[in-house]
Amino acid sequence: MRILKRVFQSIVLVLIIFTAYAFISGKTYLFKSAYYNFSNIDDYLIFDNNVVKAGTAKPWTFAPNYNKINYPDSVNALMEKLQTVGLLVIQNNAISFEKYWDGYSDTSHSGSFSMAKSVVSILIGAAIREGKIKSVEQPVGDFLPAFKEVEKANVKIVDLLTMSSGTDWNESYWNPFSVTAEIYYGTDAYKTATGVHMIKKPGTYHYYKSGDTQLLGLIVEKATGKTLSEYAAEKLWKPLGASYDAFWSVDHPGGHEKAYCCLNSNTRDFARIGKFMLDSGKIDGVPVIDSAYYAASIKPCGIIDTKGMTCDYYGYQWWIDPEHKEIFYARGILGQYIIMIPSKKLIIVRLAKRTARERVHTVPTEVRYLINWGLSM
Numbered sequence: 001m002r003i004l005k006r007v008f009q010s011i012v013l014v015l016i017i018f019t020a021y022a023f024i025s026g027k028t029y030l031f032k033s034a035y036y037n038f039s040n041i042d043d044y045l046i047f048d049n050n051v052v053k054a055g056t057a058k059p060w061t062f063a064p065n066y067n068k069i070n071y072p073d074s075v076n077a078l079m080e081k082l083q084t085v086g087l088l089v090i091q092n093n094a095i096s097f098e099k100y101w102d103g104y105s106d107t108s109h110s111g112s113f114s115m116a117k118s119v120v121s122i123l124i125g126a127a128i129r130e131g132k133i134k135s136v137e138q139p140v141g142d143f144l145p146a147f148k149e150v151e152k153a154n155v156k157i158v159d160l161l162t163m164s165s166g167t168d169w170n171e172s173y174w175n176p177f178s179v180t181a182e183i184y185y186g187t188d189a190y191k192t193a194t195g196v197h198m199i200k201k202p203g204t205y206h207y208y209k210s211g212d213t214q215l216l217g218l219i220v221e222k223a224t225g226k227t228l229s230e231y232a233a234e235k236l237w238k239p240l241g242a243s244y245d246a247f248w249s250v251d252h253p254g255g256h257e258k259a260y261c262c263l264n265s266n267t268r269d270f271a272r273i274g275k276f277m278l279d280s281g282k283i284d285g286v287p288v289i290d291s292a293y294y295a296a297s298i299k300p301c302g303i304i305d306t307k308g309m310t311c312d313y314y315g316y317q318w319w320i321d322p323e324h325k326e327i328f329y330a331r332g333i334l335g336q337y338i339i340m341i342p343s344k345k346l347i348i349v350r351l352a353k354r355t356a357r358e359r360v361h362t363v364p365t366e367v368r369y370l371i372n373w374g375l376s377m
Helices: 002-025 029-036 073-081 115-130 157-161 179-185 189-194 210-224 228-237 267-278 291-297 365-375
Strands: 048-052 084-091 094-100 246-250 263-265 319-321 324-332 336-341 346-352
Touching: 048 228, 048 263, 073 084, 073 365, 084 267, 115 157, 115 210, 115 228, 115 263, 115 267, 115 291, 115 324, 115 336, 157 210, 179 189, 179 210, 189 210, 210 228, 228 246, 228 267, 267 336, 267 346, 324 365, 336 365, 346 365
Parallel strands: none
Antiparallel strands: 048 246, 084 094, 084 346, 246 263, 319 324, 324 336, 336 346
């Protein structure tokens, strides 16, 4: 009984200290972080959301061999092991394969996580084409006052796009005290994103940081005078013919979208982003982003990374397969992917609850399986 009493007293003491710290430091997001513990693909249900409105739907057609293509047992086994909830293949603008698990379907919404980063890159490109942003070389300080400060004044939009801003953002997903947890569960994304400090010269060091994308989202808002959701609906969701509204989680009602994550949709509508990119940034033949911006988006940035190697796997918020330079993809932390294989006119969308831990030159195991499968078609 004495031992149990001591354990109980220790737990109470920890809770008191935790609560006091949260209130004194102003980090009250810690309560939400502690309650929900880890991020989930249905987290949009616990957050406030802005609506990315759909317009007139342009339904996908079905290929003559719909769900009759070769689907290797090895791919299926891995998909099930990693708790895939949706797998979709579109080739030549027609659905050739799709499969769903765990009660999800082609209409089920789930989180994009960092696939949203690639969408934000598109929106930056659209704002440049519109003249709302001069170019990728424009200083971030032209849009965000915090970056007019001396040490941040040299950061350009291109540095954010290539994850080479040089800021001290701590990309830790499991540390509840990190800025990544704070921006995910907190209520002031603007303050969190702009409160960074410089530790490297901009454009010289590639380090993956969600904070860089959040800054890009804030720039889109400032440049266009619209929320990310409004601008995404105008430039992508409506003209692409999405079938359903999407939901983009925000830090609080009327606040800012979590640009680096949290765009919630379904397999078929996420695939429309893939079609947009296979069409070189055009919709019905009309450019939404300039050809030069499109090309740079899916070209390795070539900046030295954390391992001292030249980055040959990341462009403007898009991942690139170092083994097949034509193949690029959007990627979320729990195994969300939009994979484009241009030579096959192929799009693969995978939504899931888990990703493999193994990486071969930055490419997750399941992505390599899906790419190899796609190349065999």
